[in-house]
Amino acid sequence: MFKINPYRPGAGLMPMYIAGRDEDIESVEEMFNALSMNIPTPSIVFSGLRGVGKTVLINKLQGIAEEKDIFCRHIEVEERNDFISQIATCSQAFLRKVSAKEKFKHLIQKPLDAIKSLVVSFDANDNTFSLSLQEKELYKSNSLTQSLTEVFVNIGEIAYKTEIPICFFIDEIQYMKQKELGSLIAALHRTNQLGYPVMIVGAGLPKIYKMLSEEKSYSERLFVYKEIGSLTYEQSCKAIEEPAKKFSVEYSKDAIDKIVDVTKGYPFFIQQLCQVVYNNTNEKTIQKSHIENCMNDFLKILDVGFFKVRYERCSDGEKRFIFAMVKCGELPCTISNVAKNLGKKVKTISPTRAQLINKGIIFPIRHSELDFTVPEFDNYIRRLGEYKQWNESGLDE
Known part of the structure; x- marks a missing residue:
């Protein structure tokens, strides 16, 4: 017999009650109010481990933004997906919204050309535009930063003139390629400098703070960073x-x-x-x-x-690295202790460390310390027969 259940576990599923995020929601809502008044506002990035509700939070915020007539689009970055095609599609959708009003149709061509240049140059598999060879050569650009900045500046100008502010909600930012991330930061920075109402609400694993700060020195002034953790x-x-x-x-x-x-x-x-x-x-x-x-x-x-599902994505060598982390006892642990548990030198296991960070399984904390991005993952590993067998056998093979 079916029983109605008020609890909703799942990736990004909206719970019946969102606990502990009232302050964050109220703070971002004030940002949206400024954006609705055509006032440029800082963007915000939420970071945290898996399972803390980052996606739920930004989905909630998107609903609030849409109620304020802000143009919104959600982008989920994937390891093997191209961010450029997604941002181009979102920008086109904004232009379609604007062109629906007759008095704004004359504003469309310039940003449309900028989007064509972005897509033709940096997304060879995208078939959004049917262009001749001559047209493709015309729209080609050599700089991703320049092309993406042109798109943001042009749609930002229209957002200002039409009083339709824009907010892109970008989830799983840690999977962005470094070149794409740097170009996005530069494009947003220039758009804000010109006073255009374009904003980003992002979310990702803890390593995104380091990614953003390393890419552009001014990113710390461009974004508000908020760490989302467990509930009190x-x-x-x-x-x-x-x-x-x-x-x-x-x-x-x-x-x-x-x-x-x-x-x-x-x-x-x-x-x-x-x-x-x-x-x-x-x-x-x-x-x-x-x-x-x-x-x-x-x-x-x-x-x-x-x-x-996360454990099975790891190679045998990566699994042994994880076993060695768990064997350290307390987390976070140092990479030198991981190497010791594997019977290897630090430099020989550094590539495996990098692979696990890229896969979003572990993340660096402070100098040379590591932890899992998934809460209680170490206890799961301890329950595995593979780990018990490895732990009893001693050093890595």
Whole structure:
């Protein structure tokens, strides 16, 4: 029999109640108010581990921006996808919106030419424009930064003249190629200098702060950085209790304490555990014993649906690097300790470290320290038979 469940674990799924993000939402909403008044405003980037609700947050913010008649588009950057084609498509969509109004049609051609130049030069697989060989040569450009800046400046000028501000919501920024990221920063910087209402709300793993600051020195003034972490105890209580209130279900104090202890306050884990418990409990008051009875099911779902998919993306050498991190005991750990656990020199394992960072499995903290981008990933590894066998055998093969 189907049972309505108020909890919604999943990649970017909007929970019935967003806990602990009120201050962030209110702050960005004020930015949107400025943008709606044609006042350029800093862009904002949220960083954090997997499962802390970054995508949920920017999806919520996009809904708020759309209510204020800001032109919005969502871009999810993928490892093997081309960001340029996506930003070009979003820019074209803005021009289509503007051209729907007769009095603005004359503004379209110049930015359209800029988009053509961007696509023709930097996205060979894009078939958006059907151009002759002569036209393709005409639109070719040698500089990605120059081409992307032309696009942003031109659509920004139209946004200003038509009073239709623009906000691009970019998720998984850490997968952007460094050249694309540098060009995006430069394009946004120039657009803001000219006073045009174009803004970016971005999200990604913790390494994006270093990526942005290393690419352009002025990026620290261009973006507001906000780290999104686990919820406090009070915020976790609301995430647990509020969705169930609509169904007249409550939690005992020790049940809440157990959930917070198990999930460490990570929003995705709270949603997942509460969903399992709610499905398997028919009482109006959920007790600690109900939580304990569902722990095996909860861990099994996490292991198969959340952890395993990331673990299986790793090569054998990368898995052994991960094993060596877990063997360090406490995280974050130094790369020298990882090398020691592998019986190798630091310089020989540095390429594997770089590969795992690029895949979004680990991230650097401070000097030479590493941690996993997925909360509780180390405990998942400890449950694996492969790890236990490797740990008992000693050094790397």
